[in-house]
Amino acid sequence: MTLVRQTSPHARGPNSTQQVMKLVLLATVPGLAMQTVFFGWGTLINLIWCVLIALGSEALILKIRRRPISFYLSDGSAIVTAVLLALALPPFSPWWLTLIGVSFAIIIGRQLYGGLGNNPFNPAMLGYVLLLISFPQEMTQWLPPMGAEGHTAVKSFSDALFSIFPLFGHGISVDAISMATPLDVVRENNSLTMKELWLENPALQYFAGRGWLWINLAYLAGGLFLIYKKVFTWHAPVGMLAALLVMSTLFWGGTGSGSHGSPLFHLFSGATMLGAFFIITDPVSSATSNKGRLIFGAGIGIIVYVIRAWGGYPDGVAFATLLMNMAAPMIDYYTQPRTYGHKKPNKGLPNDS
Structure with missing residues (x-):
């Protein structure tokens, strides 16, 4: 009789990769809402643009690597990377800046190492640091928060859209009203x-700082929600x-x-x-x-x-x-927990010599 050999873990939890990513995206909603309230529509427009770039970049590399595109895109991890980078960028970052940052995060930060689960660095932060070092002026153009002088200049959705995508010469020069x-x-x-x-x-x-308190409180609430959900x-x-x-x-x-x-x-x-x-x-x-x-x-x-x-x-x-x-x-090497049945935690590979 043939016995089926199964390796641990034998128990499965309710959280799949897709479910975890959905919870993370849900938890970012309060922070996104606060950033939109205090800094205008630019954050939301950037987020949508980042997601489109991330999905396109991921699909392109998956096709080159001959991997199933729909299977890997459906887990939502590329979208989470795009959303986190979008939330970290100034609200009215030009379209080309976002394109460079998100493409780098997905292609170099994720797919170069083999995709989700293999990246040694946080992909969103890799993209952010690349932009901060390469384009410091654009990465420091934050508008005054809602209620402070100058913010109403790009209050409407159309002004925000044309400031990020300056089509036909429209849009507002963000650097003229930006502040530290x-x-x-x-x-x-x-x-x-x-x-x-x-x-x-x-x-x-x-x-x-005006607005920043409420933005951080919103992300704190989202983070506590994720801890409650055991993400x-x-x-x-x-x-x-x-x-x-x-x-x-x-x-x-x-x-x-x-x-x-x-x-x-x-x-x-x-x-x-x-x-x-x-x-x-x-x-x-x-x-x-x-x-x-x-x-x-x-x-x-x-x-x-x-x-x-x-x-x-x-x-x-x-x-x-x-x-x-x-x-x-x-x-990880110095903080491995003790394995059941052993007096000390194992550190590194065993010495067979």
């Missing part, structure tokens, strides 16, 4: 007290946010001109919550054990603060994620 983000304003300040800085800048309202564990987000909180408390600098911003400012401004719950939780490029995820997240939180306070960029989520992606294999 709260993180950039605080980083560049060296003469005003924090109170004076907040009074002088219309975008610096509340304790994290990922709490370890990496808590590690990142705790490390960022500790660093911003230690090097706060008070309310004088040399301040790097309060702990609450760093937690609820920039891409903090988007990074903590949607970027660093990528199961492929992050650490695998719970202890490893805590270390992975903490490393990202430390690097984010170092870049924000003393680096050359206002935010450092993308750079920190890629740097810790490189460290993830080493973290």
